[in-house]
Amino acid sequence: MSTTLVKNSALRSALRPTAPTAAKRAALTLTATRGKATLPDLPYDYGALEPAISGKIMELHHSKHHNTYVTSYNAASEKMAEAVQKGDITAQIATQPLINFHGGGHTNHTLFWENLAPKSSGGGEPPSGPLGQSIDKHFGSLDAMKENFNAALAGIQGSGWAWLVQDNQTGALQIKTYANQDPVVGQFHPVLGIDAWEHAYYLQYENRKAEYFKNIWDVINWKAADKRFK
Amino acid sequence: MSMTLLKTGALRSALRASAPTASKRAALTLTTTRGKATLPDLPYDYAALEPTINGKIMELHHSKHHQTYVTSYNTASDKMQEALHNGDVQTQIATLPLLNFHGGGHTNHSLFWENLAPKNQGGGEPPSGALAKSIDDHFGSLEKMKEKFNTALAGIQGSGWAWLVQDSQTGALQIKTYANQDPVVGQFHPVLGIDAWEHAYYLQYENRKAEYFKNIWEVINWKAADKRFT
Numbered sequence: 146m147s148t149t150l151v152k153n154s155a156l157r158s159a160l161r162p163t164a165p166t167a168a169k170r171a172a173l174t175l176t177a178t179r180g181k182a183t184l185p186d187l188p189y190d191y192g193a194l195e196p197a198i199s200g201k202i203m204e205l206h207h208s209k210h211h212n213t214y215v216t217s218y219n220a221a222s223e224k225m226a227e228a229v230q231k232g233d234i235t236a237q238i239a240t241q242p243l244i245n246f247h248g249g250g251h252t253n254h255t256l257f258w259e260n261l262a263p264k265s266s267g268g269g270e271p272p273s274g275p276l277g278q279s280i281d282k283h284f285g286s287l288d289a290m291k292e293n294f295n296a297a298l299a300g301i302q303g304s305g306w307a308w309l310v311q312d313n314q315t316g317a318l319q320i321k322t323y324a325n326q327d328p329v330v331g332q333f334h335p336v337l338g339i340d341a342w343e344h345a346y347y348l349q350y351e352n353r354k355a356e357y358f359k360n361i362w363d364v365i366n367w368k369a370a371d372k373r374f375k
Numbered sequence: 376m377s378m379t380l381l382k383t384g385a386l387r388s389a390l391r392a393s394a395p396t397a398s399k400r401a402a403l404t405l406t407t408t409r410g411k412a413t414l415p416d417l418p419y420d421y422a423a424l425e426p427t428i429n430g431k432i433m434e435l436h437h438s439k440h441h442q443t444y445v446t447s448y449n450t451a452s453d454k455m456q457e458a459l460h461n462g463d464v465q466t467q468i469a470t471l472p473l474l475n476f477h478g479g480g481h482t483n484h485s486l487f488w489e490n491l492a493p494k495n496q497g498g499g500e501p502p503s504g505a506l507a508k509s510i511d512d513h514f515g516s517l518e519k520m521k522e523k524f525n526t527a528l529a530g531i532q533g534s535g536w537a538w539l540v541q542d543s544q545t546g547a548l549q550i551k552t553y554a555n556q557d558p559v560v561g562q563f564h565p566v567l568g569i570d571a572w573e574h575a576y577y578l579q580y581e582n583r584k585a586e587y588f589k590n591i592w593e594v595i596n597w598k599a600a601d602k603r604f605t
Binding site for chain 1: 435439440443472476532533534535554555556572573574577578581582
């Protein structure tokens with residue numbers, strides 16, 4: 146079932162005739178206004194990643210799931226700000242898991258939309274330059290890296306993400322899995338992520354998650370990953 | 376969409392002729408043969424829980440998801456036996472999470488199928504007797520207990536289950552959530568569980584999980600819960 150579900154907005158109209166420039170891409174990252182999170186627009190239509198990911202999934206994933214993380218993060222953020230202002234430590238600590246989960250969800254999905262692209266915008270085109278070289282150095286080849294990545298995805302027990310991450314100290318690449326919506330923070334920064342939550346694929350792939358993990362590489366936007374690699 | 380997907384088997388034919396007796400229900404619990412887990416038959420057709428849970432979900436959930444836990448548990452169990460035989464402590468420890476996850480998945484789903492029933496087999500009929508009294512004592516009423524239960528379900532961050540559990544020391548009832556496939560063990564034993572993993576509802580309810588949590592009470596088999604209450 147092919148659906149063309151157009152997400153209308155001024156930003157998307159500006160982006161549609163040409164591939165997004167670096168500046169426009171940067172504008173899409175983790176938008177926040179006076180501390181408030183906002184749902185970023187996708188740089189492509191909901192149906193643009195078919196047949197790898199269906200338009201129905203993209204619509205629900207972006208306009209419902211991601212939007213809920215945004216809304217819930219804003220509620221948690223207000224709660225935390227109030228608790229900090231009052232010096233209420235118990236309330237601060239009780240609010241931490243909500244910030245982690247919803248803030249992590251917002252962060253992760255924002256990065257995810259950026260590291261996906263339709264084939265017509267370079268989705269699936271292999272990395273080149275320093276990142277391509279570093280992948281070969283660390284994993285032997287791009288295909289070997291993908292094998293390791295997909296094995297990591299398959300091994301997630303519950304909900305979570307697999308990320309190609311870069312060690313901030315050594316610059317080395319590594320594949321790591323993160324549970325639930327835990328974001329990539331601290332010693333590592335994110336280069337490329339794939340959502341392994343069931344909502345990311347179930348309507349199309351049902352229980353056949355290995356098929357989803359295999360197909361999603363067709364729409365991976367390595368150009369975004371290149372920009373994150375230092 | 377209503378589908379009648381018959382799961383045939385000698386056991387199921389026998390059960391179909393009459394409502395399951397206590398001994399037949401006991402036979403469905405966590406079947407194993409010489410240490411091997413086996414997938415229990417459902418005591419009802421895949422479509423029997425409609426419109427609450429559709430037949431497609433029940434078929435995938437039982438014949439794919441639960442089956443995979445059974446198969447993977449048996450593999451992990453073999454691996455553990457071998458590691459124990461070899462005195463290989465590292466492999467034993469590395470295998471523990473697989474036993475927890477897949478063994479927990481098998482345990483949880485076996486209990487789940489038992490505490491669901493079609494309306495014509497008592498699904499949705501409120502508890503009576505000792506359990507009902509205890510619910511009223513602890514929560515005030517059945518409705519209040521359901522409210523708390525659904526709040527717990529809604530609060531799960533990632534994949535997991537909510538259970539009405541009984542404290543093995545005091546006999547007191549409590550609602551607890553368990554992450555991923557962690558089973559109810561130790562101080563508490565399970566009385567009634569509801570699966571909050573996305574695969575349990577997504578094909579039918581999509582992101583509208585609160586609707587699933589509200590509706591599933593229509594097919595809860597309180598008779599099974601009564602038997603677990605000590």
